[in-house]
Amino acid sequence: MTKYSWSKLMFFMTLIMVLALAACGGGSSEEAESDEGSGESGGEEGSEGGEDSASGEDIYNYEDYNTVVANDAEPTGEGTLKVGLTSDTPFEGTLNFNLYQGNPDFEVISLFDEPVFTMDEDFQYTNDGAMQYEVNEEDSTITFTLQEGVKWHDGEEMTIEDYVYSYEVIGHPDYPGIRGATDGFTLLEGYNEYKAGEADEISGIEVVDDYTAVFTYTELAPSLTNGGIWAYAMPEHHYEGVEIADMAEAPQTRENPLGFGPYKVESITPGEAVVMTKFEDYWRGEPQLDGIELSVVSPSSIANAMETGETDVAINFPTDQFPDVSEMEGVEWLANIEGSYTYIGFKLGEWNEEEGRVDYKPEEMKMGDKELRRAMWYAMDNDAVGNRFYNGLRWKATTLITPYHEAWHNEDVEVPDYDPEKAKQILDEAGYEDTDGDGFREDPDGEPLEINFASMSGGDIAEPLTNYYIQAWKEIGLNVQLTNGRLIEFNTFYDMVENDDEAIDIYQGAWGVGSDVDPYGLYGPDVPFNYPRYATEESTELMERGNSEEALDVETRQDIYNEWQELMVEEMPVIPTLYRSEVEPVNERVVNYGIEIGHNEETLPYQWGVSE
Structure with a gap:
């Protein structure tokens, strides 16, 4: 699987808040985190070629660029790939798929x-990965079979227990993370009882031998094989003696993380850099590099790092910088659509921690x-935002x-088009009027209306873009002020x-939507990621x-999801603002690297290399 498609395996963030995600960090302009279009829908409006007459800037189309590097030379089998993680903040350092929260860590x-x-x-x-699966619709089971000989970086062989262990950790009442609310977990027999502390094990999991397990589900939902099944194992032996509540902060996670990929962690500079070396026993074959060195690079420095060769690949490159550096020598630009969107969210309730659900109370x-x-x-x-700030x-x-x-x-689906006069008319009819002549509307009760707007720092246009929205709302008479009077760091x-x-009161964020289309993991009534705290019977029923x-x-x-999309336009717990494509600069010496969607054996990370 390619670098790009790995991130799609997560139902949420994978990224998850987008640093945009995961839930996607610092490399974007209006958000810091973080995840996948046809160019139809909104794509036609912001992706056409030519020039934006308002801004005079070139308008680009991601479809005009490769998704795999053009360098088809043989890799040398040695050398170090220098990866720049574009971010204006450190990565948090929760370095385990089962425990992390932000896209930078991902x-x-x-x-x-x-x-x-x-x-x-x-x-x-x-079934091309380390584990295969077989669905039995008659008895609602899925049989998982792990390949023999897959090893963790410490030399221990992976067993099916390591896969089961990820469910046992995520489902545990003391689990400190944010996963476990999707159907891949909740439809597993006995999972909900285990999560509630009413059972010591998940009854729907039967371990047959060291490499085989059978999972029994209450029903086989469409999402299960579209990213709903959890995709990550967790080395049980590595966490021996660590309480589940302490795992996210444990040295096993932050100082000595363990994986089974083609490169293993040698050293970590917390929040700043990770040095990785070749894992000789990687199950697919010998990796084509001596190692990978990842460093956090600020958005203001990442282009220069690519130009000087300090960085070979720039992850989360700021899209807004692309027009200025698109002709950079020695660099090939890859581009693809992202499974993510930015949005304006409205706080419509609160999270009820005790009951584990949303308290939706718009009247308050x-x-x-x-x-x-x-x-x-x-x-x-x-x-205009798409063209002027992101050049299409x-x-x-x-x-x-x-x-x-x-x-x-x-x-x-019909959505509001830009029409400030229509906006003013709506506010007038709803009773929002400027009763004291200060230029800002009061609420229908005649009380001052000041809307606090939280927006993230990161990238050169974070501030001007935020100011654009504030000014747009000011022009219709709404007094919108930045929360704390400034842009806010990602974490x-x-x-x-x-x-x-x-x-x-409102905030600007971004979501990576993951591989499965099911929106429940972001807007369900019992999921913490439901940040607007919106939950109605109609929405929940449609998602279920x-x-x-x-x-x-x-x-x-x-048909069901069409109806849900129409409902969200009517209810507007959030306003989707932009769909996204990514551009990623890659040094021309790099081979076998791609950001295409889906499994491609030729561009898997162990195939990445550099040419002579």
Whole structure:
């Protein structure tokens, strides 16, 4: 599986907040984290060739670029690949697939560990990875078979128990992470009882031998083989004696992380760099490099690092910088659509930690009025944002199922177009009027309305883009102020959003949507990632139907998700602003490197190399 497609195995972040994700960090402009279009829908509006008449800048189309490097020389079998992780903040350092939260950590982990499954271009699990699976629809079971001889970096052989262990950790009541709410877990027999502390084991898991296990599900949902099955093993022996509650902070995670990928960790400079060396016993064959050195590079320095050869590959390269460096010598640019979108989120409730669910209470929240949110949507010109800030490499978003999932994206949904006069009319009719003549509207009760807007730092245009939205809302009479009076660093931003900080009324974020189209993991009533804290019976019912046995019929599932997309445009718990493509600079000496979607044996990380 390629570097790009590995990140799609995660249902959420994989990235997860996007540093955009995962849930995607510092390399983007309006967010710091982090994940996949056909160019139809919004893509047509921001991806056409030619020149933007308003800005005078070239407009680019990601489809005009390769997804695999053109250098077809044989790798030398030695040398070091220098990877730059573009970010204005350190990576957190939770270096385990089962425990990490932010996309920067994900990018680091992906260089020394890997999923046990591979995936094709349609996001369907295949049997080309270290583990194979077989579905039995009659008894709702999936049999997992691990290849023999797969070794962890410390020389211990992987067993099926290491895969089972990941479920036991994620499902444990003391688990400190953010996973375990998707159907790949909750539909597993006995999982919910285990998670609630009512059982000592997951009854639906039967270990047959060292390499085989049978999982029994309450039903076989469509999502299971489209990224719903958990894709990562966890070395049980490595964490022997560590309490599950302490795993995220343990030395086994932060100082001596263990994987089974083609390169193993030799040293870590916390938050800044990781040195990896060739793992001679890698199960697919000998890697083609002596090692990989990853360093965090600031967005302001990453282009220079590529130009001087200090960096061979730049992950999360800031899209907004591309026009200025697109002709850089010695560098090939790769591009592809991203399974992610940026959005404006509205706080409509709170997270109930005790009950593990969303308390949706729009009547108590400042942004609870749909008409206020609708007016703010009409005030934003996201066509112009895509062209002027990103030169067409991002474009106006319409629905919360992106064109990356081409078969599921509803391109016929009508969404507000830029129309500030319409926005003013909506506010007038909803009772938002400027009663004191200060230029800003009061709420329908005549009280001052000040909207606190949280936005992330990172990249050269983070501030001007944020100011654009604030000005757009000011022009329709809304007093929108930056939370804390400034842009907020990535980790602090998500701490505030996750904890429902009272200083946030609205926020600008991004999501990576993962391999499966099911949106429940971001908008379900019992998932912490539901940051707007929106939950209605209608939305929940549609999402549950969309991943039920009823939805095994593709056309039925499409109809359900079309209806859900229309509902989200009507309810607007968040406003999708931009769909995204990524550009990634690669030194011309690099071979066998790609960012295509789906399994490609020729560009797997162990095949990466450098030419003479």
